[in-house]
């Protein structure tokens with residue numbers, strides 16, 4: 001029997017090639033190896049650190065977009081990114097393209113799937129070969145994490161976005177020699193019909209750069225209206241756990257934290273190993289973004305708060321007292 | 336100014352959502368509402384028109400457009416209550432089972448059909464339907480219609496034949512601009528939707544809903560629906576119910592109990 005992994009060509013899209021690769025990208029590399037021979041595409045120049053990670057993951061080829069005289073910011077236009085990735089797809093004759101899950105990647109993946117007539121499954125927790133379905137199957141959680149579904153792609157080419165923390169990253173058995181190849185990017189006029197006037201990077205997330213990014217963190221401590229604007233207890237517990245800080249939309253609307261911290265249907269979707277929600281009622285809009293978390297812990301002074309319905313463990317109490325005590329206890333345990 | 340707002344009839348977010356045995360979203364006749372985020376899109380369209388002079392307003396039209404079964408009229412009636420001028424529903428048995436591509440193809444075809452009676456300057460959508468949460472239909476519409484894509488707008492201005500937006504995403508804020516016509520999607524931060532107007536509530540009951548089928552928008556049945564779908568749900572199951580919550584009432588030891596839970600479950 002033919003091993004599909006020899007025959008299949010997998011293209012993975014690198015999010016931050018100019019810096020080092022972050023864990024969602026390393027998870028993609030790990031997943032890609034289980035599906036076929038892997039090529040990476042970078043829309044900006046990869047750093048030495050990135051090339052080293054690709055080698056550790058057995059990637060033999062990286063295709064780097066060459067923008068020629070174009071303004072480098074055009075790759076931030078989703079339609080341009082999609083066209084560049086399509087050129088890479090043609091170069092490596094990819095059967096599968098993998099992106100990490102993010103707002104921008106979702107749109108680039110959709111445009112790519114549209115122009116290449118590929119099937120698209122968003123925000124999957126895994127991709128497997130299913131001979132019974134004669135194609136690839138993406139597993140995902142829907143309806144605020146309350147249902148598990150598998151979607152089979154019925155077209156020859158498949159595009160997936162993969163959610164963070166779903167795959168356990170591992171290095172390849174042997175490092176590879178990475179060959180860097182450049183390909184020219186010439187955007188069509190249609191893809192530059194909208195132009196980028198300005199692009200401002202936000203400052204490090206709440207409370208400093210030492211914390212993991214929310215979308216990819218394995219631990220998240222989130223605060224809501226019950227913080228009354230004081231996020232210090234949330235940050236304290238987050239630091240004790242090595243967690244990212246999240247928030248409800250109400251806390252964002254009050255200006256207590258930046259929009260980047262918003263978890264929910266119109267914010268970031270997360271699925272960490274542990275989620276702690278403090279002073280959060282558990283409205284459906286918020287649950288939609290966090291209900292797929294592994295373990296859910298809630299601290300709320302109202303025993304009737306709906307968040308307790310989906311929690312594994314809850315403390316009925318004032319978060320301003322409960323969180324610092326928990327943080328101190330965890331620090332003591334960690335020594 | 337002619338603005339099309341694609342809207343969706345979705346199960347109520349508070350309802351218990353499920354799949355049917357053949358892998359489709361189960362829909363009841365009476366549990367649906369207008370997708371909340373589409374209210375932001377309608378509001379954006381109304382504000383753009385209201386900012387025009389009297390002459391501009393008189394020559395303007397805001398059209399709510401939906402693809403879905405007859406039940407989706409509930410969403411269109413809500414759009415009328417908010418103040419849209421016209422409502423169109425594209426309904427055809429062949430549309431059932433459409434994936435995001437089929438949906439976008441159908442909406443794009445309906446937009447083209449609307450263009451036959453006058454240019455469309457803007458297509459404004461909500462950032463996501465709160466049922467599927469795919470968020471890709473706006474991008475697909477822009478690709479299909481060949482119009483500039485300005486998605487996830489948290490600020491939107493239209494002036495002198497141009498549209499400009501700000502968007503916040505993944506740690507950056509971007510400002511994008513394009514000349515009209517264009518496809519825009521808006522977030523819930525872009526505005527505060529108005530409440531339905533009493534006079535309009537009364538009038539909405541009897542306002543006309545234009546019903547089209549695939550032939551009316553020039554689409555072949557196999558371009559949409561199950562025939563055109565590129566993915567198929569092969570299994571679906573509710574997740575096992577969680578164990579009941581282990582609840583501790585804080586009497587001075589609540590924080591320690593929380594830490595102890597993490598420690599005993601090997602989570603720290």
Ligand SMILES: Cc1cc2nc3c(=O)[nH]c(=O)nc-3n(C[C@H](O)[C@H](O)[C@H](O)COP(=O)(O)OP(=O)(O)OC[C@H]3O[C@@H](n4cnc5c(N)ncnc54)[C@H](O)[C@@H]3O)c2cc1C
Pocket residue numbers: 223224225226227247248249250251262263264265266267278279280281282283284285286289299300301302305317318319320371372523
């Ligand atoms: C279209 C739309 C999209 C939305 N998208 C999102 C989204 O993406 N994310 C999101 O989060 N929300 C979203 N929302 C808002 C959502 O519906 C809720 O309003 C919001 O999540 C509630 O935030 P909260 O839990 O912080 O506040 P509340 O609901 O006010 O809850 C505060 C909780 O804090 C508790 N509390 C108060 N004081 C203390 C204390 N000292 N100690 C412990 N507990 C205390 C209270 O008992 C209460 O349960 C959206 C809404 C709409 C209409």
